[in-house]
Amino acid sequence: METPLTQYIKPDRLPPGIEDYKKAGGYSGTIKAIKEMSPSDIKTLVKSSGLSGRGGAGFPTGVKWELVPVDANGNGYKYLVANADEMEPGTFKDRYLLEGNPHQLLAGMIIASYAIGAQKAYIFLRWAYKKAEAIIRKAIAEAYDAGYLGNNILGTGYDLDIYIHSSAGRYICGEETALLNSLEGKRGIPRTKPPFPAISGLFGQPTAVNNVETLCWISHIIEKGADWFRKLSLTGEGGTKLYGVSGRVRNPGLWELPMGTTMREIIYDHAGGMLEGYKLKGVIPGGVSTDFMIESQLDTKMDFASVRAAGSRLGTGTMIVLDDKTCPVAFIHSMIKFFAQESCGWCTPCREGLPWVEKILASFENGTAKYDDIEILEFHTQYMAPGNTFCAHAPGAMEPLQSGLRYFREEFVRHINEKHCPWR
Amino acid sequence: MLTDKEKDDIHKEMNQYPYPEATCIDALKVVQYHRGWISDDAVEDIANELKMTVDEVDSVATFYTRIYRKPVGRNIILLCDGTSCLVMGYESVYEYISKKLNLKFGETTDDKRFTLLPVSCLGDCDHSPALMINDDHYNNLTVNKIDEILEKYL
Ligand SMILES: Cc1cc2nc3c(=O)[nH]c(=O)nc-3n(C[C@H](O)[C@H](O)[C@H](O)COP(=O)(O)O)c2cc1C
Ligand code: SF4
Ligand code: FES
Numbered sequence: 001m002e003t004p005l006t007q008y009i010k011p012d013r014l015p016p017g018i019e020d021y022k023k024a025g026g027y028s029g030t031i032k033a034i035k036e037m038s039p040s041d042i043k044t045l046v047k048s049s050g051l052s053g054r055g056g057a058g059f060p061t062g063v064k065w066e067l068v069p070v071d072a073n074g075n076g077y078k079y080l081v082a083n084a085d086e087m088e089p090g091t092f093k094d095r096y097l098l099e100g101n102p103h104q105l106l107a108g109m110i111i112a113s114y115a116i117g118a119q120k121a122y123i124f125l126r127w128a129y130k131k132a133e134a135i136i137r138k139a140i141a142e143a144y145d146a147g148y149l150g151n152n153i154l155g156t157g158y159d160l161d162i163y164i165h166s167s168a169g170r171y172i173c174g175e176e177t178a179l180l181n182s183l184e185g186k187r188g189i190p191r192t193k194p195p196f197p198a199i200s201g202l203f204g205q206p207t208a209v210n211n212v213e214t215l216c217w218i219s220h221i222i223e224k225g226a227d228w229f230r231k232l233s234l235t236g237e238g239g240t241k242l243y244g245v246s247g248r249v250r251n252p253g254l255w256e257l258p259m260g261t262t263m264r265e266i267i268y269d270h271a272g273g274m275l276e277g278y279k280l281k282g283v284i285p286g287g288v289s290t291d292f293m294i295e296s297q298l299d300t301k302m303d304f305a306s307v308r309a310a311g312s313r314l315g316t317g318t319m320i321v322l323d324d325k326t327c328p329v330a331f332i333h334s335m336i337k338f339f340a341q342e343s344c345g346w347c348t349p350c351r352e353g354l355p356w357v358e359k360i361l362a363s364f365e366n367g368t369a370k371y372d373d374i375e376i377l378e379f380h381t382q383y384m385a386p387g388n389t390f391c392a393h394a395p396g397a398m399e400p401l402q403s404g405l406r407y408f409r410e411e412f413v414r415h416i417n418e419k420h421c422p423w424r
Numbered sequence: 425m426l427t428d429k430e431k432d433d434i435h436k437e438m439n440q441y442p443y444p445e446a447t448c449i450d451a452l453k454v455v456q457y458h459r460g461w462i463s464d465d466a467v468e469d470i471a472n473e474l475k476m477t478v479d480e481v482d483s484v485a486t487f488y489t490r491i492y493r494k495p496v497g498r499n500i501i502l503l504c505d506g507t508s509c510l511v512m513g514y515e516s517v518y519e520y521i522s523k524k525l526n527l528k529f530g531e532t533t534d535d536k537r538f539t540l541l542p543v544s545c546l547g548d549c550d551h552s553p554a555l556m557i558n559d560d561h562y563n564n565l566t567v568n569k570i571d572e573i574l575e576k577y578l
Contacts, residue, residue, distance in 0.1 A: 089506035089545035122440075127490050128546045130559040163440040168449050169489030171544070185441070185448035187487040203442055246508040246549040253550050288507055320549070326511050334510045338544045344487075 002232060003240060003256040004220045005213070009100030015135055018142040021103040027148065029219030033111040034156050037222070039070075042115040046218065049226035050238040055083055055174075055211030056287065056315045058304040067198035068116040068206045079207040080113040080121040081183065082215055085167060085174035087126055088287035089338055090320040093242040094212040096254050098125075098132035101216075102139035106162065108218035110148060113160050116208050120161050124179050127167045136164060171342040175391055176209040178344065189346045190391035213242060235260035237303040245271035247321030248278045254318070260306065264298040267321065278323040282407060286315020288335040289396030291403035292322075311403070327423035328408040329415055332400055333361035339397035349384050350394035356380065357401065364412060367420035374412055377405060426469045430458055434473060444474045448484050452491050461492040489543075497532040497539040499577040502556040505542045508549035517553050520567045524574075537578065 008016050008024060021027065033042055047062025068078060082105065086094045097105065105123075113121050125133055140162055143149045151159045165183055167173055173182045177191035180202050201207025217239060221229050230238040237259050243266045244254040250272030257266065263283065267273065274280055282292045285302070291312035293300065300310045307314040322331050340354035357380050363369040381402040384394040405412065414422050426434070437450035451470045456462055462485050471481040485491050501521065505514055518529075521540060525533055532539040548554035551563035562573050 086547060087545060090508050090549050091545070092547040092549050095547045126547065128543075128556060128561075131561075161440075165440075165450070166453075167488075168453060168491050170487065182449065183446070185446040185450075185484065187484055203446075244550060246552060247511045252552075284507070318549070320508050320511070323511070330510065331507060334505065334507045338506065341544065 001258065004224075004232070005097065005104070005216050005240065005242065006100065006256040008104075009096065011100075015099065015101050015139075016103065018103055018139070018146050021101075021107075022146075025223075026103055027107050027219070029221070029223035030107045030110050030148065031154065033219075033222045034114050034153060034158055039115045039117060042111060042222065045226055046115070046221060049221050049229040050236075051214065051217055051221060051229065052237065052304060053211055054213035054241070054316075056289075056313070058314065061210065061214055064198065064210070065112070065116050065208055067196065068208055069199070070117065076203065076205045077120045078116055078118040078205055079202040080109060080116060080118040081176075081179065081202065081207060081209045082109055082121070082123045082212055083174060083176065083179060083209055084123055084125045084129070084132075084212045085171075085179065086129075086212075086316075087169075087171040087174055087342075088289065088316065089335070090246055090284060091244070091287045091316045091318045092246075093244055093254060093316060093318050095126075095129055095132060096242065097212055097216050098129060099135055102132075102136045103143070104216045104219070105136075105212060106139055106143050106148070108215040109162060110153070110160060111218045111222060112208065112210065112215055114158055116206070118208070119159050120163070122183055122202075123162065123164045124173070124183060125164055125166045127169050129166075133164060133166055140164070170344070171338070172344045172391075172393055175393065178391070179209065180207065187344070189344045190393075192390075233259035233303070235301055235303045235306065237305065241302065241317050243270075243302060244316075244318035245321060246318070248275045248323045248325075249273065249321055250275055260301040260303040262299050262301055263293065263319070266302065267298070267319070271321075274321075274323060278325055280321060281324045281326075281328065282322040282404075284320040284322070284335075284400060285312050286317050286319065288320070288338060289313075289392075289399055290315040291399045292407055294407055313399070325423070327365075327421055328404060328411050329361060329364045330421065330423065332404045332408075333358070333365060335400050336361055336397060339393065343393065347390035347394075350389045350397075353380050353384050354394060354397060357397075364415040365421050367415065367418070369412075369416050371413075371416060373416075374405065374409070377401065381405070426455070426473055427458065430455055430469075431473065433457075434470075445476055445480075448474060448476065448481060449488065449491075452481075452485055452488075456491060460498075461495050463495075495532070497536045499538050499557055501538055501540045502543040502546070503529075503540065504544070504546050504548070504552065504554045504556075506545035506549070506552075508545075509552040509554060512552040514553040514565075516567055517555070517565050517570065520570055521574075524570070538574075 052058040173188040178188040182188035340358040548563040554563040
């Protein structure tokens with residue numbers, strides 16, 4: 001089984017420096033792309049590989065790049081942004097790539113920037129990733145010294161600078177338009193779409209925003225081709241995927257596996273199954289903005305289409321397991337508390353609705369909830385449904401709540417009947 | 425007034441943006457690095473340097489969780505109360521720290537040695553419970569590891 005993204009990552013060892021990475025053939029895709037290929041060749045190849053965004057939404061990467069106008073407007077730059085914000089509880093996949101092999105990301109960013117005609121690129125980094133920041137800064141300096149960044153890269157006449165912006169916190173900055181505002185030094189509040197970032201993005205210029213894991217693929221696809229990429233997967237969706245598991249399993253962690261590996265295999269073979277004395281009660285499949293899945297769905301193939309068909313979303317592919325000794329209401333409450341805190345406050349349903357939901361969930365936990373409160377919670381899942389809020393933050397928050405109310409209704413009712421949390 | 429060092433650091437950050445206002449967040453981080461937190465004076469200093477209004481800078485400063493608009497202790501403990509850490513038992517770690525330092529979330533010890541704050545995830549979810557002190561991550565926490573960790577921070 002091939003593991004292209006993680007093959008050079010050795011936990012507890014320093015990441016490969018530029019010399020090691022070059023020796024391993026690491027920058028050969030980049031050299032081939034900017035020396036031998038036209039930007040449109042690259043976009044066509046990435047499109048035909050079927051690579052879809054690993055930031056959660058699964059948008060086809062090649063298509064996104066084609067939306068960026070070929071000619072820059074006026075004399076401003078075009079921009080590429082690597083989204084390394086990764087602030088969703090339960091998510092730790094990009095960190096592994098950033099700390100483990102920074103040159104893989106840079107190699108991909110150079111190609112992506114060349115493909116869309118960007119001359120400036122930013123890495124928008126989660127504030128807590130101090131180690132990753134130091135590692136990437138070093139890698140960027142090495143890449144300048146080696147002539148892969150800066151002016152006239154490898155004698156091709158192509159110029160590119162890559163910068164890091166380490167965030168000052170706020171989950172909403174992972175949303176691509178809020179991210180752009182934050183990179184401009186403003187409050188991280190989402191923007192209206194359209195115009196999409198491809199047309200008017202960073203500093204009003206055409207911009208592509210891609211997730212770290214997405215960008216780490218690019219040099220491999222250039223080097224080995226679209227067919228190779230598609231065949232890595234077990235389903236129609238190409239590539240491998242970083243899957244993570246946290247919660248009360250024997251061996252929590254992160255694995256690169258073929259796209260479409262079943263949830264059962266990930267949780268039982270790789271994460272080692274549940275710890276002694278704990279039973280699996282539910283799974284949040286891809287970050288806290290995805291609907292619960294339950295034991296009868298363990299054989300779901302973990303790709304975008306199959307998880308959607310099972311009523312949830314693949315999201316980031318990093319799962320949180322809910323066990324029978326953790327109160328499902330407390331589990332949901334913790335997710336909603338997060339979303340309420342992280343609401344940017346711009347639109348009313350989210351700013352007012354999430355704290356309301358949070359208070360009601362707290363009342364379940366302290367034993368003061370009433371039967372009507374279940375209906376009020378259900379009302380909010382509609383009230384903050386997609387289309388009713390300015391961005392996808394609040395609808396994302398409602399996903400685990402609506403499925404939680406469906407799957408764990410009995411447990412909600414027990415809190416009301418027994419007037420306290422049965423788990424405490 | 426910004427010190428020369430602060431000015432220097434801010435101007436270094438400016439190089440990566442097309443205009444000075446875009447440096448606002450980085451400037452706040454620079455000044456916080458030197459002074460520990462962002463006072464009203466600090467907001468004004470940054471506004472002057474970046475040719476922004478005080479309100480503009482403050483609206484940014486108050487938006488971001490990792491910019492402190494109130495005084496904090498010398499060391500900041502960020503204890504994760506995110507979902508994975510809830511499952512893995514952050515609550516017992518909280519109770520232990522809270523009792524030991526006589527602190528609740530949001531408070532600072534009288535000797536200004538520690539401020540304790542909740543945080544919603546540190547990206548250590550596969551090794552939860554987790555906390556961060558200043559720039560250092562600690563994970564797979566158990567109550568009996570805490571004393572030794574805290575001792576490192578004076
Ligand atoms: C509230 C919210 C938070 C998000 N956080 C992230 C994030 O931390 N990292 C990320 O890559 N994408 C995040 N996204 C998705 C981005 O908006 C965007 O779709 C993605 O970065 C595009 O990259 P991709 O096409 O490579 O997936 C978030 C979206 C929303 C609505
Ligand atoms: S849904 Fe929430 S996060 Fe999104 S714009 Fe509205 S208030 Fe902000
Ligand atoms: S939820 Fe605590 S580190 Fe991620």
